[in-house]
Amino acid sequence: MTTATLSRWNRFRESFLWYSFKRDKVAIASFIVLLLMVFAAIFAPLFAPTDPYDLAQIDIMNSELPPVGMPGADPAFPLGTDAQGRDMLSTILYGTRVSLLIGFGAVVLQAALGILFGLLAGYLGGRVDSILMRIADVQLSFSTLMVAIIVGAVFKASFGNLMFGEIAIYMLIFIIGIAEWPQIARTVRASVLAEKKKEYVDAAKVMGFRTNRIMFRHILPNTLSPIFVIATVQIANAIISEAALSFLGLGMPETQPSLGSLIKSGFDYIQSGSWWITLIPGLVLVVLVLVINLLGDWLRDVMNPRLYKG
Amino acid sequence: MKSDTPLLEVKDLDVRFAVRGGDLTALRGISFSLDKGERLGLVGESGAGKSVAAFSILNLIARPGYIAGGQILFEGKDLAAMSERELRKIRGNRIAMIFQDPMMTLNPVLSIGTQMVEAIKAHRRVSTKAARDIALSKLRKVQIPSPEKRLDQYPHELSGGMRQRVIIAIALLLDPEIIVADEPTTALDVTIQAEIMALLLDLCEQENVALMLITHDLGVVSQVTQRMLVMYSGRIIEQGPTREIINDAQHPYTQGLINALPQMGEPGARLFQIPGSMPSLKNVPTGCPFHPRCDFATDQCRKTMPEYVRSGNVDVACYEVSNLIEQEKNMQEAGS
Amino acid sequence: MLAFLVQRISQAVLVMFVISVIAFAIQDGLGDPLQEMVGMSVSMEEREAIREELGLNDSMVVQYLRFAGNAVQGDLGNSYFYGKPTLEVIFEHLPATLELVIGASLIIMLLSVPIGVYAAIRPQALLAKFFMGVSTVGISIPVFLTAIVLIQIYSIGVTVEWFPVDTGWGQWLNGALSTDGGMPSYGRGDDLTHLFGTWYSGFFSEIGLMHLVLPCVSLASIMLPLFIRLIRAEMMEVLQSDYIRYARAKGLSAVRINFLHALKNTMLPVITVGGVQVGVMVAYTILTETVFQWPGVGLMFLEAITRSDIPLIVAYLMVVGLIFVITNTLVDLVYGLVNPTVKLTGKKA
Numbered sequence: 001m002t003t004a005t006l007s008r009w010n011r012f013r014e015s016f017l018w019y020s021f022k023r024d025k026v027a028i029a030s031f032i033v034l035l036l037m038v039f040a041a042i043f044a045p046l047f048a049p050t051d052p053y054d055l056a057q058i059d060i061m062n063s064e065l066p067p068v069g070m071p072g073a074d075p076a077f078p079l080g081t082d083a084q085g086r087d088m089l090s091t092i093l094y095g096t097r098v099s100l101l102i103g104f105g106a107v108v109l110q111a112a113l114g115i116l117f118g119l120l121a122g123y124l125g126g127r128v129d130s131i132l133m134r135i136a137d138v139q140l141s142f143s144t145l146m147v148a149i150i151v152g153a154v155f156k157a158s159f160g161n162l163m164f165g166e167i168a169i170y171m172l173i174f175i176i177g178i179a180e181w182p183q184i185a186r187t188v189r190a191s192v193l194a195e196k197k198k199e200y201v202d203a204a205k206v207m208g209f210r211t212n213r214i215m216f217r218h219i220l221p222n223t224l225s226p227i228f229v230i231a232t233v234q235i236a237n238a239i240i241s242e243a244a245l246s247f248l249g250l251g252m253p254e255t256q257p258s259l260g261s262l263i264k265s266g267f268d269y270i271q272s273g274s275w276w277i278t279l280i281p282g283l284v285l286v287v288l289v290l291v292i293n294l295l296g297d298w299l300r301d302v303m304n305p306r307l308y309k310g
Numbered sequence: 311m312k313s314d315t316p317l318l319e320v321k322d323l324d325v326r327f328a329v330r331g332g333d334l335t336a337l338r339g340i341s342f343s344l345d346k347g348e349r350l351g352l353v354g355e356s357g358a359g360k361s362v363a364a365f366s367i368l369n370l371i372a373r374p375g376y377i378a379g380g381q382i383l384f385e386g387k388d389l390a391a392m393s394e395r396e397l398r399k400i401r402g403n404r405i406a407m408i409f410q411d412p413m414m415t416l417n418p419v420l421s422i423g424t425q426m427v428e429a430i431k432a433h434r435r436v437s438t439k440a441a442r443d444i445a446l447s448k449l450r451k452v453q454i455p456s457p458e459k460r461l462d463q464y465p466h467e468l469s470g471g472m473r474q475r476v477i478i479a480i481a482l483l484l485d486p487e488i489i490v491a492d493e494p495t496t497a498l499d500v501t502i503q504a505e506i507m508a509l510l511l512d513l514c515e516q517e518n519v520a521l522m523l524i525t526h527d528l529g530v531v532s533q534v535t536q537r538m539l540v541m542y543s544g545r546i547i548e549q550g551p552t553r554e555i556i557n558d559a560q561h562p563y564t565q566g567l568i569n570a571l572p573q574m575g576e577p578g579a580r581l582f583q584i585p586g587s588m589p590s591l592k593n594v595p596t597g598c599p600f601h602p603r604c605d606f607a608t609d610q611c612r613k614t615m616p617e618y619v620r621s622g623n624v625d626v627a628c629y630e631v632s633n634l635i636e637q638e639k640n641m642q643e644a645g646s
Numbered sequence: 647m648l649a650f651l652v653q654r655i656s657q658a659v660l661v662m663f664v665i666s667v668i669a670f671a672i673q674d675g676l677g678d679p680l681q682e683m684v685g686m687s688v689s690m691e692e693r694e695a696i697r698e699e700l701g702l703n704d705s706m707v708v709q710y711l712r713f714a715g716n717a718v719q720g721d722l723g724n725s726y727f728y729g730k731p732t733l734e735v736i737f738e739h740l741p742a743t744l745e746l747v748i749g750a751s752l753i754i755m756l757l758s759v760p761i762g763v764y765a766a767i768r769p770q771a772l773l774a775k776f777f778m779g780v781s782t783v784g785i786s787i788p789v790f791l792t793a794i795v796l797i798q799i800y801s802i803g804v805t806v807e808w809f810p811v812d813t814g815w816g817q818w819l820n821g822a823l824s825t826d827g828g829m830p831s832y833g834r835g836d837d838l839t840h841l842f843g844t845w846y847s848g849f850f851s852e853i854g855l856m857h858l859v860l861p862c863v864s865l866a867s868i869m870l871p872l873f874i875r876l877i878r879a880e881m882m883e884v885l886q887s888d889y890i891r892y893a894r895a896k897g898l899s900a901v902r903i904n905f906l907h908a909l910k911n912t913m914l915p916v917i918t919v920g921g922v923q924v925g926v927m928v929a930y931t932i933l934t935e936t937v938f939q940w941p942g943v944g945l946m947f948l949e950a951i952t953r954s955d956i957p958l959i960v961a962y963l964m965v966v967g968l969i970f971v972i973t974n975t976l977v978d979l980v981y982g983l984v985n986p987t988v989k990l991t992g993k994k995a
Contacts, residue, residue, distance in 0.1 A: 141922055141925050141974055142925050142970060143926035145926065145930070149932060150963065154672055157954055236786065240786075244790065244933055247936070263794070270798060271802065273802075282791045282795070286783075289787075289788075290782070290786035294782065368895055370894055398897045401894065402897035409895075415888050415892045416892070419910045419911055419985060419986055432896065432899065
């Protein structure tokens with residue numbers, strides 16, 4: 001470790017963020033659970049007993065086995081099997097991986113779009129601002145989920161089922177990123193408007209820096225904490241959106257399941273009593289989203305940024 | 311002028327704020343009294359605890375503040391120990407309050423008439439019609455043009471000065487014994503300030519209402535009030551007849567305040583300033599809270615809080631003053 | 647008032663124009679009417695003739711104007727699957743969705759206001775903390791999952807045998823945690839009352855109402871925590887304000903202060919947010935209707951997607967867009983009427 005990172009680490013340990021984190025049991029617990037889930041998802045191939053993508057490992061004779069603790073369970077499948085005989089534990093580990101990947105990817109995309117448009121709208125103002133914010137307003141009044149469903153439906157219709165299935169991960173990142181950029185753009189814009197009034201921006205202008213430089217080097221770093229807070233919550237939202245799209249059949253195909261498509265494929269068997277196929281991935285999804293939301297709540301309380309309201 | 315039992319008597323009032331890591335003391339050992347029809351000024355810098363003192367009289371301190379000790383005797387009954395139900399009968403009815411900023415005081419979504427009528431109906435069993443008539447008569451008293459129209463208007467349709475007139479009218483609605491006015495003119499335009507203050511003074515005299523005026527403006531205090539309290543860092547450091555204090559302030563802080571007035575300096579000369587600033591509640595110095603800024607501070611001042619001593623008709627909490635009095639006494643004794 | 651209306655309506659028209667362009671682009675990009683109309687055997691020349699006749703060779707602008715002109719007259723084409731005008735299909739499905747939304751909105755309004763207000767007035771109370779905890783969990787549960795859990799518990803039933811059956815308390819606990827199920831969770835039931843036009847209502851029969859319960863609760867479950875949190879946050883902010891303190895200084899009763907002075911100021915921002923949430927609600931009806939096979943426009947839309955019924959998809963977008971625009975305009979109007987500081991001139995006073 002170099003001295004620079006060491007001093008940074010020390011600074012972090014003395015910061016208010018770390019201090020309030022240590023005192024907040026809910027935040028600590030959420031963080032640990034999230035860390036475990038992310039870890040398990042990243043290293044899914046190491047932990048999973050079977051590879052759900054490998055058809056050779058699946059035996060249809062093992063279909064709809066209940067989880068351990070119920071009559072008829074097979075200890076080889078601790079969380080039971082789904083209708084195709086896939087091990088639930090493995091599919092859930094791989095599914096969490098897909099859901100997290102799409103969640104992070106979509107937030108990276110929407111943050112890129114949102115920061116760019118938010119900076120432009122806030123810093124340039126005038127016509128650029130009113131056009132961008134009008135689009136954001138209309139999109140938000142349609143609700144991000146609705147926009148995602150429509151874009152998803154159009155893509156699915158134009159690419160066809162098979163093709164869509166192959167590139168579904170990228171499609172979903174794109175769809176959710178496109179649908180949710182206004183949230184971040186509005187937050188960025190609000191903080192840019194507040195920052196713009198401060199002296200250092202005038203100073204940078206007087207010193208003759210170019211607009212780009214002022215926006216990205218001077219203003220952007222000062223708007224990072226609200227972006228950070230909203231991005232955290234947006235990961236949870238993106239994961240829910242992905243699950244919703246997959247549940248509607250506009251998302252991940254069953255051959256590469258996400259948590260949402262696992263819930264969907266299990267839903268068909270709930271009437272026959274096999275509740276675990278749908279409810280266990282459901283529970284995992286809820287826990288994942290809940291811990292991210294709790295961390296987001298905590299961050300918002302601690303950083304107390306100027307978030308866009310209403 | 312003083313009767314046997316004052317209308318309002320505050321005894322040893324302590325107010326604290328419960329915050330993370332222990333309590334902060336906002337008011338410490340506040341004692342004063344107010345007679346019927348008397349006008350009392352409460353002076354100090356912002357943060358001295360003036361507003362907290364004003365709100366505590368109606369037991370209206372916002373959480374996390376609370377009354378930690380002492381009594382607030384109104385006609386002999388302790389408001390600090392009263393139930394919310396009994397307090398409600400006194401608030402607005404026997405003791406009315408005027409807030410600092412008329413823009414924020416009236417509810418923006420209710421008409422002036424509603425806000426006046428509800429105040430009357432909270433305390434008197436009268437018809438809405440009768441309540442409106444009372445409201446109208448009070449609006450006339452505060453010289454609002456076309457008062458009938460005002461009743462149906464909303465706060466945002468009135469100017470700041472007009473709103474403060476409405477608030478004075480609301481204060482007068484139920485003919486209270488005391489009006490507590492917390493910086494009633496600070497938020498207004500300078501040109502209207504004098505007008506509103508004159509109106510308030512006039513009405514209090516007419517109706518024989520006691521006025522407790524919280525302000526940082528020594529000029530207003532000297533014109534309006536008969537007695538005054540000077541607060542510093544949650545304590546009363548000097549109290550007595552206004553004229554006596556203004557003409558011959560005892561406490562070094564009060565002297566500093568008076569010397570800082572523009573009219574006290576020579577034209578063109580630099581204005582006097584008290585060096586430093588008031589300590590925050592989080593780190594009140596030991597001993598006399600003023601000692602870090604005081605030219606006369608001694609080790610004694612740094613260690614222990616001075617007791618009140620009487621100088622003429624004025625009570626002062628300052629070792630320098632008590633030493634001077636002591637010396638004078640000794641000299642007199644030596645001389646006699 | 648007139649200026650306000652003109653401003654709002656012109657805004658609404660602009661938004662509808664954008665939506666219609668998007669819808670037209672979708673129709674133009676995805677739909678090939680020829681594929682549906684003629685078989686494979688038709689020759690290229692004949693195809694070209696039909697294209698010309700249908701105006702498919704006209705410029706984009708001309709085609710859009712024709713599309714928009716027809717749309718204004720209520721003609722959004724025929725559904726491939728149903729073989730009749732798309733609007734007719736939508737109006738047949740719309741009442742089911744509206745009843746779902748009405749039922750869910752009732753639940754949301756009846757619960758969110760008292761719970762939000764209570765949590766704001768007594769933030770330290772155990773019950774308030776419980777409500778807030780449940781709300782945080784609530785926004786983390788996707789609507790379709792709530793629906794599935796509700797179906798499992800109330801429709802299919804749960805048999806709990808975790809506790810020893812040979813003891814009294816074990817039996818009691820097992821019984822208390824088990825449910826019989828039996829609540830309908832499929833469609834609207836077969837006892838609908840005809841109101842007018844295409845509106846068949848489930849509000850007037852026991853079977854109809856029973857079928858509404860689970861879907862409405864599911865739909866409400868996603869918005870309820872949001873509104874509770876919003877109302878609580880707004881109310882707490884209002885309770886900090888000077889005019890509330892002043893109302894207390896006037897000696898008003900707690901009931902009057904909380905429910906008139908504070909609540910009226912709280913509800914103003916809630917109305918605005920609530921209006922935007924109507925849009926979110928429509929999106930969630932698609933999910934809810936899918937789970938419960940509720941024959942509303944959401945399910946119809948999803949089926950249209952799987953059937954590639956392009957005209958129906960386009961018509962749905964137009965109708966939903968219109969509904970959003972109308973509700974947003976209405977919300978603005980209501981806000982202007984409730985809030986005296988907004989003079990209905992389009993500007994805040």
